Amino acid sequence: MSCHKILQEKGYRLTPQRMLVIEALHNAESHISAEEIYEQLHARYPYSSVSTVYRTLELFKKLKLVTETDFGEGRVRYHVAEKGHHHHLVCRRCGKVMDLEESVLSSLKDTLLRDFGFDADLRHLAIPGECSKCRKKE
Numbered sequence: 001m002s003c004h005k006i007l008q009e010k011g012y013r014l015t016p017q018r019m020l021v022i023e024a025l026h027n028a029e030s031h032i033s034a035e036e037i038y039e040q041l042h043a044r045y046p047y048s049s050v051s052t053v054y055r056t057l058e059l060f061k062k063l064k065l066v067t068e069t070d071f072g073e074g075r076v077r078y079h080v081a082e083k084g085h086h087h088h089l090v091c092r093r094c095g096k097v098m099d100l101e102e103s104v105l106s107s108l109k110d111t112l113l114r115d116f117g118f119d120a121d122l123r124h125l126a127i128p129g130e131c132s133k134c135r136k137k138e
Contacts, residue, residue, distance in 0.1 A: 002082070003065050010063065017041060017048055021056045031069060031077035069126045071097065087122075091131040098131070 003022045007014060024037045034057055038050045057078055060066040066078045071090050087100040105122050112118045 003060070003080070006063060006065060012059070016045055017052050018056055020044060020048075021053060021060075025060075025066060025078060025080045028079075031071070031079045033075050033077050035075065037078070071126050072128055088126045089131070090126050090128050091134055092128050093130055093134040093137075096131050096133075097126075100127070 003026075004014060004019075007018065012018070020041045021037055024040045025032060028036075034050065034053050037057075038048070038053045041048045041053060057066060057068075060078075061068055065081055067081055068076050068078055069088065070076050071088065072092065073095075087102065087105060089098045089100055090096075102122070105125070109120050109122050112120045
């Protein structure tokens with residue numbers, strides 16, 4: 001279901017700011033930061049503030065419309081949940097990001113639930129480490 005429909009069904013207004021944040025998220029080719037969203041929003045709606053973007057993203061996270069991922073670069077990035085769940089391997093040396101399918105972590109999720117009674121939210125993770133190319137440089 002689209003972000004617009006979910007917001008309407010939950011009784012939230014579709015303000016111009018929310019619409020522009022949704023547009024920025026959907027138009028992003030990959031994960032996008034709040035600052036990048038703000039730049040797009042501010043260009044089209046000059047009276048907006050970065051706090052509006054953060055409040056909107058918090059609402060979208062609460063409604064599970066977006067996922068938040070920390071790639072270890074000092075800021076988090078966002079991804080529209082309806083585009084699917086996936087994970088990332090992030091090289092600490094060169095910064096390369098590789099996608100990892102959700103199925104790879106399903107056994108971990110099952111183990112955590114079975115052995116610890118812990119239902120882990122593994123919808124969108126960034127796992128730091130070193131890529132094969134950087135490991136060969138040692």
